[in-house]
Amino acid sequence: MGETIRKRPKKIEESIEQLWTEYTGKKSQEAKDQLILHYLPLVRYIAGRMAISMPSHIDSDDLISSGVIGLIKAIERYDINCGTQFETYATTRIRGSILDELRSLDWVPRSVRGKAKVLQKVYSALEEQLGREPKDEEVAAHLNISEEELEEWISYAAPTTLVSLNTVLNSGDDDKPLQVIDILEDGKHKSPFSHTEQKELETFLADSISDLSTQEKMVIILYYYEGLMLKEIGQILGVSESRVSQVHTKSMLRLKGKLHQRMKEFSQAI
Secondary structure (H helix, E strand, O other): OOOOOOOOOHHHHHHHHHHHHHHHHHOOHHHHHHHHHHHHHHHHHHHHHHHHHOOOOOOHHHHHHHHHHHHHHHHHHOOOOOOOOHHHHHHHHHHHHHHHHHHHHOOOOHHHHHHHHHHHHHHHHHHHHHOOOOOHHHHHHHHOOOHHHHHHHHHHHHHHHHHHHHOEEEOOOOOOOEEHHHHHHOOOOOOOOOHHHHHHHHHHHHHHHHOOOHHHHHHHHHHHHOOOOHHHHHHHHOOOHHHHHHHHHHHHHHHHHHHHHHHHHHHHHO
16 A cells, blocks of 8 residues: 555564564564554554545444454464465454444445446446447436536446445355455465456456546556545646546446456356
């Protein structure tokens, strides 16, 4: 993530390695507590980024508390020999823990979820029909609404796209369900899918992302991989923060629609 990829001073790096060695070897509670304190800024950072898409009644402290639960689970399950940086591994778990809490609160109104699902299906259907990304006027015409109303729909749907990359693909027999973000990160996590199915899904997702416009791909890369805020992305791309939010929402609705269609095909083939 943006601030976690910066190189740490050698002494701090060595100190963290010692804590991991002590916790892994002796399950030292003191070492575990120190690791939690060390990575707490990561939780605050992720919660802060996620809070951007939240309604005002969602308390950021509640998000942090939920994120800490995810951090603790990540520390308990992390394998120091897996070849993946802890920050990369923990980010998915922290986000997932926060999202679990949000789902329990049912924080997205049913009407908003409904519009998001309609948009998702329309983008998917029109893209398959046209063989390209549908234009705003084409989507609006299909929905029989004005382009101004379409912009409102996309704005309303923005919070629902927060969970797009954390969609659980299949819980299988694994105690760590596979999520979209797992595949996009490094493909090294244990998968409940067969090797062939996962490879097919990885290729499908890679192709789907490749089909996005240059601006959409940049937004996804800068937001999910570089960990930048929407405002920072806007400054890089030379557009407003609201435009970045709109681009993100549209691209995620398209990807989510394609993913759901692909998973439907998977289930029918079984």
